[in-house]
Structures are given as C-alpha cells and as structure tokens.
Amino acid sequence: MNKYAVVVFRLIAPATGGRFQETGGGVVFLPEPRPESWHRQVAELVATRFKHPLGPCVEVGVATLDPGQLERHCQRHGELFWQGGDL
Secondary structure, three states: OEEEEEEEEEEEEEOHHHOEEEEEEEEEEEEOOOOOOHHHHHHHHHHHHOOOOEEEEEEEEEEEEOHHHHHHHOEEEOOEEEEEEEO
C-alpha cells in the first residue's frame, strides 16, 4: 500500500455570454510526496489526452492505495494514475 495525493479536475469549453461549460473531468493519483510541479503534470496529462482544456484543478486529499489495483483500474501518464472523460 502506498500513499497518493488525490486531485480532481474539470475540463471546460467556451459557452455563450463569455461563460464556460464543463465538458468532462477526472481524478488523478500522484505518489506522495507529490512534486511541487503536480499542477503542471496534470495540465500536461489533460493536454495530451483530452480535447478540451483544463479548468479547475484541486487537491482534495491523500489516500492509501494498492498500486496493483491502480494499475488494473486506471490509465497511466508517467508516474500519474488517472481516470476521466471528455465530451
């Protein structure tokens, strides 16, 4: 079992009236201790895997998880494990 920072993110697209609409999002698990550049790593993930840009992105906690289960149930981007979707 290893500790992971848990980050959630939203994907956005321009909408009418200068607003934005949510087009998707996901969750990322970063090994602890997470690097100072964790936000940049999530932005790189979004830029390479999704068609809409990154919106809000927030660390929501820390979880103790089995790396084998993450391997089986999540996508991988470098050291990040993630799940998500986009419209």
